Amino acid sequence: MSDTVSVEVTDADYKALKSAVSAIKSMVSTFGGTDSELFEELVTLKALKKRIKAAQAAAN
Numbered sequence: 001m002s003d004t005v006s007v008e009v010t011d012a013d014y015k016a017l018k019s020a021v022s023a024i025k026s027m028v029s030t031f032g033g034t035d036s037e038l039f040e041e042l043v044t045l046k047a048l049k050k051r052i053k054a055a056q057a058a059a060n
Contacts, residue, residue, distance in 0.1 A: 009055075014053075014056070017048065017052065021042065021049060
């Protein structure tokens, strides 16, 4: 069972998320992509980024 929580995300929040995804990508590539914990964080953040982008598009 999953819970749904609605939050307001500002453009600054979205930009910070994009920066975090980029930083994790950089760290994963630096470590040769073998750090599974970083990879899992990246996948989770990328999914969140897509959901935020879709919600922003739907709101406009």
